[in-house]
Amino acid sequence: MHKLNSKTPTGDIEKRWDKHLFDLSLIAPQNRAKYNIIVIGTGLAGASLCATLGESGYNVQSFCFNDSPRRAHSIAAQGGINASKNYQNDGDSTHRLFYDTMKGGDFRARESNVYRLAQLSGNIIDQAVSQGVPFAREYSGYLANRSFGGAQVSRTFYARGQTGQQLLLGAYSAMSKEVASGKVKHHSRSEMQEVIIVDGKARGIVVRDLVSGKISAHTADCVVMCTGGYSNAFYLSTNAKGCNTSATWRAHKKGAFFANPSFTQIHPTCIPPTGENQSKLTLMSESLRNDGRIWAPKKIEDCTKDPREIVEEDRDYFLERMYPAFANLVPRDVASRAVKSICDEGRGIGTEINGEKLGVYLDFSSIIECIGEDKVRAKYGNLFDMYERISGENPYQLPMKIYPAPHYTMGGLWVDYNLMTTINGLFAAGEANFSEHGANRLGASALMQGLADGYFIAPRTVANYLAKNKLEPVDLNHPNVIQAIDDTKERINKLMNAPEPKHSPDYYHKKVGRILWGACGMSREREALKSAIEEIKALQIDFWQNVKVTGVENDMNQTLERAGRVADFIELGHLMCRDALEREESCGCHARLEYLASDGEAKRDDENFAYVAAWEYSQKGTILNKEQLNFEFVKPSVRDYT
Amino acid sequence: MNFTLHIWRQKNSQTKGEFCTYQVDNIDSDTSFLEMLDQLNEQLIEKGEDCIVFDYDCREGICGACSLVINGHPHGEKKATTTCQLYMREYVEQTELWIEPFRAESFPVIKDVLTNRDAFDRIIQAGGYVSTNTGSAPDANSQLVNKNDADAAFDSATCIGCGACVAVCPNASASLFVSAKIAHLDRLPQGKVESDMRAKNMVRQMELEGFGSCSNHRHCEAVCPQEISISNITLMNSLC
Numbered sequence: 001m002h003k004l005n006s007k008t009p010t011g012d013i014e015k016r017w018d019k020h021l022f023d024l025s026l027i028a029p030q031n032r033a034k035y036n037i038i039v040i041g042t043g044l045a046g047a048s049l050c051a052t053l054g055e056s057g058y059n060v061q062s063f064c065f066n067d068s069p070r071r072a073h074s075i076a077a078q079g080g081i082n083a084s085k086n087y088q089n090d091g092d093s094t095h096r097l098f099y100d101t102m103k104g105g106d107f108r109a110r111e112s113n114v115y116r117l118a119q120l121s122g123n124i125i126d127q128a129v130s131q132g133v134p135f136a137r138e139y140s141g142y143l144a145n146r147s148f149g150g151a152q153v154s155r156t157f158y159a160r161g162q163t164g165q166q167l168l169l170g171a172y173s174a175m176s177k178e179v180a181s182g183k184v185k186h187h188s189r190s191e192m193q194e195v196i197i198v199d200g201k202a203r204g205i206v207v208r209d210l211v212s213g214k215i216s217a218h219t220a221d222c223v224v225m226c227t228g229g230y231s232n233a234f235y236l237s238t239n240a241k242g243c244n245t246s247a248t249w250r251a252h253k254k255g256a257f258f259a260n261p262s263f264t265q266i267h268p269t270c271i272p273p274t275g276e277n278q279s280k281l282t283l284m285s286e287s288l289r290n291d292g293r294i295w296a297p298k299k300i301e302d303c304t305k306d307p308r309e310i311v312e313e314d315r316d317y318f319l320e321r322m323y324p325a326f327a328n329l330v331p332r333d334v335a336s337r338a339v340k341s342i343c344d345e346g347r348g349i350g351t352e353i354n355g356e357k358l359g360v361y362l363d364f365s366s367i368i369e370c371i372g373e374d375k376v377r378a379k380y381g382n383l384f385d386m387y388e389r390i391s392g393e394n395p396y397q398l399p400m401k402i403y404p405a406p407h408y409t410m411g412g413l414w415v416d417y418n419l420m421t422t423i424n425g426l427f428a429a430g431e432a433n434f435s436e437h438g439a440n441r442l443g444a445s446a447l448m449q450g451l452a453d454g455y456f457i458a459p460r461t462v463a464n465y466l467a468k469n470k471l472e473p474v475d476l477n478h479p480n481v482i483q484a485i486d487d488t489k490e491r492i493n494k495l496m497n498a499p500e501p502k503h504s505p506d507y508y509h510k511k512v513g514r515i516l517w518g519a520c521g522m523s524r525e526r527e528a529l530k531s532a533i534e535e536i537k538a539l540q541i542d543f544w545q546n547v548k549v550t551g552v553e554n555d556m557n558q559t560l561e562r563a564g565r566v567a568d569f570i571e572l573g574h575l576m577c578r579d580a581l582e583r584e585e586s587c588g589c590h591a592r593l594e595y596l597a598s599d600g601e602a603k604r605d606d607e608n609f610a611y612v613a614a615w616e617y618s619q620k621g622t623i624l625n626k627e628q629l630n631f632e633f634v635k636p637s638v639r640d641y642t
Numbered sequence: 643m644n645f646t647l648h649i650w651r652q653k654n655s656q657t658k659g660e661f662c663t664y665q666v667d668n669i670d671s672d673t674s675f676l677e678m679l680d681q682l683n684e685q686l687i688e689k690g691e692d693c694i695v696f697d698y699d700c701r702e703g704i705c706g707a708c709s710l711v712i713n714g715h716p717h718g719e720k721k722a723t724t725t726c727q728l729y730m731r732e733y734v735e736q737t738e739l740w741i742e743p744f745r746a747e748s749f750p751v752i753k754d755v756l757t758n759r760d761a762f763d764r765i766i767q768a769g770g771y772v773s774t775n776t777g778s779a780p781d782a783n784s785q786l787v788n789k790n791d792a793d794a795a796f797d798s799a800t801c802i803g804c805g806a807c808v809a810v811c812p813n814a815s816a817s818l819f820v821s822a823k824i825a826h827l828d829r830l831p832q833g834k835v836e837s838d839m840r841a842k843n844m845v846r847q848m849e850l851e852g853f854g855s856c857s858n859h860r861h862c863e864a865v866c867p868q869e870i871s872i873s874n875i876t877l878m879n880s881l882c
Contacts, residue, residue, distance in 0.1 A: 131772050
């Protein structure tokens with residue numbers, strides 16, 4: 001077994017990052033131009049990293065599969081970004097944000113990393129404001145805050161329901177400044193295919209130009225992956241259609257350990273699917289739970305009625321009933337499971353698909369009555385409009401219908417305190433790594449982590465790596481470069497020429513998605529996981545035998561792009577199920593039916609499972625490595641939201 | 643629902659394109675416009691044909707990737723909506739649809755209905771930022787911003803960079819896109835410092851990219867999925 005070294009500093013938790021910063025090696029300004037860094041992905045982590053490295057004087061090559069860096073899926077984040085500024089004087093502090101994040105993650109994250117994240121949270125807001133990010137403000141001119149996702153303090157900064165858009169455009173503009181300065185060379189419509197490893201170090205990538213189909217190699221001194229999460233393994237998720245695991249998965253197959261792949265967050269408030277051909281699900285911001293009340297009919301026969309005709313005493317405000325203290329604001333995993341259990345009882349509402357009605361009401365009539373429609377519009381106007389566009393129903397008059405959907409993946413590439421994977425010189429930042437959120441991420445913490453990694457952490461730790469390693473340039477004719485190109489071409493050739501082409505990539509994507517949603521979604525169970533593992537194995541064989549990709553490879557070919565991504569989702573799906581099977585406890589998002597308390601809350605087993613599961617790829621069978629989690633500053637407690 | 647689709651097919655930027663006609667049947671009214679095209683592509687794969695290439699990503703109206711001119715309207719006729727948020731229930735009356743790329747010299751067709759909008763990135767690179775470096779920012783509340791200014795800045799900053807304003811303009815002007823960024827940053831004290839230079843540089847780049855000038859047709863404002871106002875253009879002109 002590989003010995004995992006998290007490189008976590010020791011000593012007082014408040015001083016660890018500062019001490020570490022001092023211990024990291026520096027590169028003098030005049031020497032930075034000698035170094036080349038590849039950054040893959042231009043979401044919050046990637047764009048902020050490109051900007052910061054460029055400003056510092058390094059040469060950066062960046063890549064994204066979209067037509068512009070500004071399209072990265074960070075743009076769709078609605079609700080907000082946390083920071084422990086304590087501007088509202090309600091008792092917030094770095095320590096409280098640290099504690100809340102640890103507890104929210106059900107004590108499956110590394111203390112040192114989480115503390116650092118909380119420490120850096122304030123700087124992110126300062127940076128964004130200086131870039132011209134138009135956060136919400138009070139009439140006084142000061143920044144506004146709201147409480148978000150069950151937090152008992154108001155620490156969330158927001159820009160209407162488009163916080164991700166505004167933060168990403170801020171990072172994108174900072175990156176654009178460095179493209180203009182010549183320090184960042186950006187390549188759009190370019191998809192990473194392979195990592196190039198020379199002498200045990202990541203030294204470049206193979207890229208497919210999505211317009212011409214041309215395969216090319218790019219070398220550098222190190223590589224940073226900021227390639228986001230893998231919720232699209234479920235096929236239907238809130239992620240953009242293009243989001244994929246291919247970069248992280250191919251790195252995994254080259255030696256980067258994949259951590260906690262089964263830790264996937266299901267967001268409770270999404271618009272339910274309406275038919276078999278739906279291509280994605282849309283999230284309705286969690287902030288709506290601040291004022292909306294979630295309910296389902298008490299009686300099954302009421303489920304087909306107009307909700308306005310169901311009288312108050314026939315409504316079950318089940319979150320308020322089950323969790324009186326936090327009520328509609330319980331964490332995402334708790335809310336999602338409660339909604340699922342109501343629908344499993346047969347009390348779901350909305351369109352019936354495959355004999356099931358999957359939906360409950362999110363009702364704004366109380367708040368509209370209380371503060372008036374105008375004030376509700378000022379707070380949530382764009383979200384209500386979006387809901388109406390998609391559903392065709394007016395949420396000012398009819399309650400919204402919602403159901404949980406895959407949204408975010410806490411799992412990802414294993415990284416040490418320096419955000420470096422188990423491959424030397426290969427770093428992972430943002431949602432692509434497993435780091436700070438443990439088994440469940442709190443609302444408004446994803447933007448915080450992506451930007452902390454990109455603006456403040458990776459720039460320092462990457463520099464340290466470059467300073468400490470003597471790296472000779474890698475020639476494009478190096479045998480490992482040629483090999484990576486050949487592997488890429490062979491793989492594409494296989495996808496284009498399956499022995500008996502029958503089914504489209506989407507056919508397989510839907511299949512693996514359905515298996516995962518059933519066995520590795522909101523609840524997991526031993527036998528179901530075992531049979532899912534077998535089903536996925538069979539699906540993988542079927543895929544390579546029968547996948548049908550039309551068009552040609554040396555041209556723009558979106559079917560081929562999709563086929564490559566689906567192949568990786570199938571392999572990852574297999575590992576997600578194995579990870580979920582191995583973890584014989586419930587924690588955060590991971591609800592093993594065998595290990596739930598009678599009230600449905602997760603029953604953790606700290607004695608046996610307080611570890612990060614870091615999976616090591618091997619053709620003979622993937623191996624589980626464990627990084628034990630030690631809690632020196634928080635005492636793991638039972639998450640109790642009742 | 644059944645539809646006859648006339649879709650622009652073009653091999654690459656060098657060749658001439660043409661409309662090809664396809665039939666899609668049994669489309670559910672809650673299907674989105676792009677999901678309808680997905681279903682057509684599934685049919686094409688079944689027949690062994692090359693799929694229709696089109697830009698899309700988030701499918702929730704915020705990334706700005708999707709485009710398409712539908713029956714002559716960029717992003718279709720529905721107000722304040724991107725193509726990805728159109729639903730076939732809007733097309734009960736129109737069962738024959740003409741689907742084309744955004745047309746402008748500065749947005750060359752790459753293939754089928756997918757175009758190259760890199761010119762927008764280059765305009766932002768010409769000055770669409772505040773020259774602040776990471777780590778140098780003062781405390782976020784050290785500079786107060788009038789709420790109305792912050793709200794107005796947000797209204798401009800909400801641009802998704804889709805390019806519908808260019809596609810609809812008789813001059814193929816990018817004035818709405820460019821002015822939205824200029825106005826967003828001009829309305830905030832953090833951006834105000836560089837306003838004049840920013841406006842000049844961005845407008846110069848817009849001209850270099852071959853976009854036309856604004857002659858007040860106001861079609862851009864009408865078609866903008868984010869309802870960005872042409873008052874931004876007035877502000878831009880006052881700075882140049």
